[in-house]
Amino acid sequence: MRIIFRISYMGFGGAEQVFLSVARTLMQEHDVLFVTDSAEGASYTTLLNENIPVRSLDVKRTFMSLLRFKRVIDAFKPDVILSAYPDTNAACLLSAAMARHQAKVVVSEHASIVEHFQHKSALTRLKVRLIVQCLYRLADQVVAVSEGVMNDIVPLIKRADKCCFIHNPVRFDQTAPAFDARSIHQTTDAQPSVIAQTDDDAGAVKKGGSKTILAVGRVTPQKDYMTLLRAVRYLIETQHQDDIQVMIVGGTHDKAEMARLTEYIERHQLQPYITFVGFSDQVERYYAQADLFVLSSAWEGFGNVIVEALAFGVPVVSTDCRSGPAEILQDGQFGRLVTVGDSTTLAMSMIDELDTPSCTRAARLERAAQFSEREISQRYKTLFEALV
Structure with a gap:
């Protein structure tokens, strides 16, 4: 398989760590490519240090990436695209819809649609709700990081068959060196x-x-x-x-x-x-x-x-x-x-x-x-x- 991991910014967030963990395992047998908005972020350095293929679209905002990511899709010809976070998921779905090469798109949600955005502005809450209700239906699969997050999404997209949850992987184990x-x-x-x-x-x-x-x-x-x-x-x-x-x-x-x-x-x-x-x-x-x-x-x-x-x-x-x-x-x-x-x-x-x-x-x-x-x-x- 050829797999694109689409994420706007490679910081230290949960989605970034999940993508890194999955990519490290899958790249042993499959072709993977990270696509980001810019060549910034501490985890972007991790990609370079670990020789994980990555391409920056060099855009300031995710919605400015639509055509550039479309071209990446047509050039790399992925079988699957995995993206994260509402804005990036929305842009990814639109780029994939415009691309000549047809790839399966999996969008992932790493925060409760209800709880995480309750303190945001009314405009932000409306935007996220519209993205989930309207655009997530275009995805081939919607993956939530917990059953609770999945249960927030299902009533909005009204397609339970497209939703599932996969928990996040743990980074550490008890074999880590003792604390000094x-x-x-x-x-x-x-x-x-x-x-x-x-x-x-x-x-x-x-x-x-x-x-x-x-x-x-x-x-x-x-x-x-x-x-x-x-x-x-x-x-x-x-x-x-x-x-x-x-x-x-x-x-x-x-x-x-x-x-x-x-x-x-x-x-x-x-x-x-x-x-x-x-x-x-x-x-x-x-x-x-x-x-x-x-x-x-x-x-x-x-x-x-x-x-x-x-x-x-x-x-x-x-x-x-x-x-x-x-x-x-x-x-x-x-x-x-x-x-x-x-x-x-x-x-x-x-x-x-x-x-x-x-x-x-x-x-x-x-x-x-x-x-x-x-x-x-x-x-x-x-x-x-x-x-x-």
Whole structure:
């Protein structure tokens, strides 16, 4: 097969990582080509470094790419095109419709159409709704990253036969090198506090040191880190749990949200307990030394970070947000689920999960293996072969 991965920008988003994972596997037997709007982005460098074929259309906006991508389709003659995100999906479908070469087009949705766009402008919400309702019907298949995201799409396009879901692959496994606290100063833009060493079972409560609680994700309202901060305050002031260190790994995407969180930390004197690490390209090191992983999000498309935590054997507490966490944790079998925004229950669930993990470390690793790059790539390959 000849496969084009169409994405506007190769940043660090979920879709970019999924495309990279699938491409790495499929290019061993098939011809692949990434097509982007511009030769920019950290993951664009990854493509070059890994010798994955890529072509930039050199356009400033995705909808300016229609004719240029049409020419790429006619020249490369792909069997399948896989694209991601509403704007790019729409442009991809229009380019494919204009092309002489007829390729199968698979559009993928990596965020809840309902939740992700609820805080956007009315015009943006209308645009996305029209794209999904009108243009997604032209696709040969619509792939969602979770069953919840798929369930948002089906009522809009009214073609359940064209919709399916394939979960995101996990990037890491428990064989990653052990965390070296000294290296953190080389990989982050802030200096964290106490770093504890992991036990044989990542669910065990460490003795003689702080318990490391990890959260991973950019600082945005979506991640609802305020609920996590309130949970930490509750633990310290009410439960007298002052032997914790919370590490939040992720860049600051929303400066206003970061200012709000910082003000809360300072007002309640939580500085000794909370560290915003910032962006790190070695996040696996934080998973490797964590006692507990917490996802406090108001919504998700899937929740890759939960799977990544499971892949390191780390116990998990997550909000039961749409969409993904309940699917990954199988309704609490592999980690605790709490109501979105409920900081008190989140705090108590964190204590409970540290003291009595929901399942064994082996069970967490086994669950994560079901999201391996090989497993997920095979599902995409099976889909592509069925279409072709």
